[in-house]
Amino acid sequence: MKLQNKVCIVTGAASGIGKEIALTFAREGGKVAIADLNKEAAQLVADEIVAAGGVAVATAMDVTSEDQVNAAVAEVVAAYGGVDVLVSNAGIQIVHPIEEFPFADWKKMLAIHLDGAFLTTKACVPHMKASGNGGSIIYMGSVHSKEASVLKSAYVTAKHGLIGLCKTVAKEGGKVGIRANVICPGFVRTPLVEKQIPEQAKELGISETDVIQKVMLKETVDGEFTTVRDVADVALMFASFNSNALTGQSLVVSHGWFMQ
Ligand code: NAD
Numbered sequence: 659m660k661l662q663n664k665v666c667i668v669t670g671a672a673s674g675i676g677k678e679i680a681l682t683f684a685r686e687g688g689k690v691a692i693a694d695l696n697k698e699a700a701q702l703v704a705d706e707i708v709a710a711g712g713v714a715v716a717t718a719m720d721v722t723s724e725d726q727v728n729a730a731v732a733e734v735v736a737a738y739g740g741v742d743v744l745v746s747n748a749g750i751q752i753v754h755p756i757e758e759f760p761f762a763d764w765k766k767m768l769a770i771h772l773d774g775a776f777l778t779t780k781a782c783v784p785h786m787k788a789s790g791n792g793g794s795i796i797y798m799g800s801v802h803s804k805e806a807s808v809l810k811s812a813y814v815t816a817k818h819g820l821i822g823l824c825k826t827v828a829k830e831g832g833k834v835g836i837r838a839n840v841i842c843p844g845f846v847r848t849p850l851v852e853k854q855i856p857e858q859a860k861e862l863g864i865s866e867t868d869v870i871q872k873v874m875l876k877e878t879v880d881g882e883f884t885t886v887r888d889v890a891d892v893a894l895m896f897a898s899f900n901s902n903a904l905t906g907q908s909l910v911v912s913h914g915w916f917m918q
Contacts, residue, residue, distance in 0.1 A: 660898035662687035665738040667731065669721050669778060670748030672699035674848030675798065678886035679745055679893045684712035686894060688743070691734040693719040695748070721748045721774030731781040741785040743897045746775040747798040751850050753809040753857055764812045771816035775823055783827075783836060792835020794897045797824050799840040799908055801916045807873075809861055817842075821908050828906030837905035839896045844884045844912025845874040879914035 666683045670676040672694035684690045684707040692707075692714060694700040700716035707714035715737055719730040735741060749771055752763045775797055786793030802810060803817040820840055827838035845851055851874075858869045875881045892911050896904065910916050 659687035660894060661743070664688045664742040664897070665691070665734065665740055666743040666745065666897065667691040667693055667734055667741055667778070667782065668745040668747060669693045669719060669774065670695075670798075671745075672696045672703055672716075674850060675843065675846060675886050675889050676745065676747040677703050678890040679747065680714065681707065682890040682894055683743070683897065684710070684714055686898070688897075689713040689738045690715075691730070691738075692716045693721075693730055693734075693748075695720050721746075721778060722769040724777050727774075727777040727781050731778070731785070735785055740789045741782045741793065742789070742791065743794045743796070744778055744782045745796045745798070745893060745897070746778050747796075748774055749798060749850070751810075751813055751854055753813075753854065753861060755809060755861070756811045759811060767812035768816050768819075771813075772819050772823070775820055779823070779827055779838075783831070786831075786836050787834050792831065792837070794899070795824075795827055795831075795836065795838040796893055796896050797838070797840045799842040801842055801844050801910060801912045803840060803842045803908060804910065804918070805916050809858065824908065825906045832902055832905065835902065837896075837899070837902060839905060840908035841889060841892050841896070842908050842910040842912070842916075843889045844878065844910075844915040846884045846886055846889060848886065875913075875915075877915045878912065882913050884911055884913055 666688040668680045671680040671692040692700040697718040704714040704716040717730040797820045800817045802814045824838045
């Protein structure tokens with residue numbers, strides 16, 4: 659049990675990568691808050707964890723709303739007594755060529771990915787400090803924290819930005835044992851990616867099979883998707899690592915699509 663009794667808040671945990679992280683943390687003894695815009699889906703994940711003998715609560719949270727973030731974190735602290743791990747994972751994708759990118763969509767992307775990471779960090783850090791035990795903050799970046807792709811100006815900008823936030827939080831948190839790291843997955847076949855396949859096929863004028871083989875997986879070493887399990891394993895490593903030796907880092911998990 660690598661996270662016995664650790665209180666873990668995972669945003670965007672009602673689906674995809676966040677859900678797998680929540681299930682993994684609960685199996686390792688964590689008390690997990692499933693924080694998501696979609697409260698009903700979050701409740702189903704919490705119910706699944708509780709049915710398997712774990713500890714979890716679902717909480718409604720729009721990560722772009724300071725009031726909702728603060729209220730949800732307060733709710734978790736009231737229920738479980740603190741916060742030890744934050745996984746800032748909630749995210750969406752919107753693709754357009756830059757000259758057609760609606761400004762409203764650009765602002766929405768930066769709000770979910772960057773404001774969401776900032777607001778959840780700001781709300782959790784005081785509790786990590788107060789406990790005297792520090793904590794682990796994990797940002798869900800992407801290969802697009804390191805590399806660019808066409809049509810993804812807002813996503814690439816936001817995901818690069820998370821690395822700057824992470825490094826700053828790592829420096830500010832060092833003295834009190836708060837670690838911050840970024841996970842940078844390659845393509846994982848979640849609803850977020852399923853939605854992109856037809857969209858990219860249309861924008862690029864190619865078939866959906868070509869989007870998968872010639873765009874998404876072209877640069878990998880083996881033509882394979884990264885899995886939610888792969889990403890959850892890395893999240894567990896960052897969450898349970900015991901010292902400041904591992905902080906301010908970004909780890910790419912992408913079947914070799916991007917090599918540093
Ligand atoms: P997903 O669509 O399966 O899940 C995203 C979850 O975030 C959903 O449950 C959704 O309700 C929630 N969400 C969306 N907006 C929110 C908001 N404002 N407040 C709270 N919750 C909100 O997506 P996923 O693929 O699991 O993506 C999770 C994270 O992983 C994202 O940050 C994404 O950018 C990142 N990522 C995904 C991939 C991939 O290939 N799937 C690769 C690299 C990085």
